[in-house]
Amino acid sequence: MSLALKEYLAAKRKVVEEYLATLLPEEGPLAGHYTALRYSLLAGGKRVRPILCLAAAEIFRADSTPCLPAACALECIHTYSLIHDDLPAMDDDDLRRGKPTNHVVFGEAEAILAGDGLLTLAFELLATPELAAVVDPGAQVRIIRLVAQAAGSAGMVGGQSLDVAHEGKEVDLDTLRLIHRCKTGALITAAVQTGAVLGNADDEAFDRLTAYGDAIGLAFQMKDDLLNVEGTQEELGKAVGSDAERQKATYPALLGLEQTKNELEQTVRQAIACIEPFGERAEPLRQLARYIQERRR
Amino acid sequence: MSLALKEYLAAKRKVVEEYLATLLPEEGPLAGHYTALRYSLLAGGKRVRPILCLAAAEIFRADSTPCLPAACALECIHTYSLIHDDLPAMDDDDLRRGKPTNHVVFGEAEAILAGDGLLTLAFELLATPELAAVVDPGAQVRIIRLVAQAAGSAGMVGGQSLDVAHEGKEVDLDTLRLIHRCKTGALITAAVQTGAVLGNADDEAFDRLTAYGDAIGLAFQMKDDLLNVEGTQEELGKAVGSDAERQKATYPALLGLEQTKNELEQTVRQAIACIEPFGERAEPLRQLARYIQERRR
Secondary structure (H helix, E strand, C coil), X not given: CCHHHHHHHXXXXXXXXXXXXXXXXXXXXXXXXXXXHHHHHCCCCCCHHHHHHHHHHHCCCCCCHHHHHHHHHHHHHHHHHHHHHXXXXXXXXXXXXXXXXXXXXXXXXXXXXXXXXXXXXXXXXXXXXXXXXXXXXXXXXXXXXXXXXXXXXXXXHHHHHHHHHHCCCCCCHHHHHHHHHHHHHXXXXXXHHHHXXXXXXXXXXXXXXXXXXXXXXXXXXXXXXXXXXXXXXXXXXXXXXXXXXXXXXXXXXXXXXXXXXXXXXXXXXXXXXXXXXXXXXXXXXXXXXXXXXXXXX | CCHHHHHHHHHHHHHHHHHHHCCCCCCCCCHHHHHHHHHHHCCCCCCHHHHHHHHHHHCCCCCCHHHHHHHHHHHHHHHHHHHHHHCCCCCCCCEECCEECHHHHHCHHHHHHHHXXXXXXXXXHHCCHHHHHCCCHHHHHHHHHHHHHHHCCCXXXXXXXXXXXXXXXXXXXXXXXXXXXHHHHHHHHHXXXXXXXXXXXXXXXXXXXXXXXXXXXXXXXXXXXXXXXHCCHHHHCCCCCHHHHCCCCCHHHHHCXXXXXXXXXXXXXXXXHHCHHHHHHHHHHHHHHHHHHHXXX
């Protein structure tokens, strides 16, 4: 990772985490409930989705700070999906980012509710009057629609449902691609699209950023699968080889390691080609695409 | 129930259920997932929240049909909350509206996802371009904010969390009121508020309808508690006496049956007084308040 990207990511993570920390009251009768949300929302993580959103907005506007409510909404959705995916009825994971999962600490009932609360908080953030400083209300409604479509039954939730339904079954490459496009890709694309709308991008720019988002979403999942085979538990903060153990369909299982790496490389190149016309201002997005390919966790 | 109200409710239920039925595709790779959503969303029910929304909008506009996406969003949220509340980790209910609960039929993983999908669908509906025929985008964003606040951690989700946390413990009347205001009241108030905003109500009218919503939300919960003590399983479609069995705090347990009935009567009167200035056009809301008090299930 280049020093410039390292500094960029560190700076963005800092503003994202500072904003997230303001969202959950520490006192009052609901403090106990908010503790469960805070536990997962402030547990670190790469913050890829909010950073993609901010970086996309920065193509069109010098200061992305006023976009933080929308960027952080995407992290709330991502975090809720991890909490629910880790539940005993789903993937039954005990470890996430090197810490016990939400239901291990707070119990299943509270973990379900923490996820529900974070998902709803995301839409509260997307509908905040603060965003009126950035876009007109029509664009704000458009963002909410894009995010809801990406996060819901035709996107992330549907992808997880397909994933659960196919566990332990033979899955062909088309089905695997559909699962990942829904489960991981849709929200990553929506993060980039949200940044585009916050930047008042025109239709052509919006379409280019959508294609970029689709490509890195696919790359992200291929890399996740590779890490699950090749990473170490210390690097990942979760169990290694768990996909194979659960007989989950993965790219390496279907394509082999080498072809997965080749397709990953091609997909990242394609992502970078999509944003070529934006020049220097798209440099963070370009480097983020490389980072997705090269990351160790 | 008056004949006029009976006909009004039947007509509204019909349009709501027809609209809901259009939302969930029956074919395609995600058909299995949507089956679980449809099972609970089209399982009958009183449709109180969408009808309150439509009835509030009708104070200000002759035809509430274009308001259906927003009204039905409220039903999606209500249905998701029932699916998650019924889960083994929460209330562990096997029966709902006389049918096996979602997780009994589809398994816990799919039930969690069906709830997640319905919650997200609600915000997709609230952000639909169809509503541009009814209100300007600023009002649409305001509705999304109101609903997210009411449904989330400071409202319904937080109320359920408090309820779970206090199960089997001594609860005083203030805490019971807080739990119910969050868990049931907030979304009922939001339903009426959504109708008010869809009707472009001025601030005074909005405040009156908010107060009406708060009062009938409280009345609704008191009546629910009374039914749990006094109803029959056939009427309720779920187990009777289950609150007492789980040592759940209820109004009858804290106030006694007679005082609960008195407070219910006073609360309904108060609700009706709030909407007095709207005259004839608020007649459905007036009758709905009485219906909430007199219903058998």
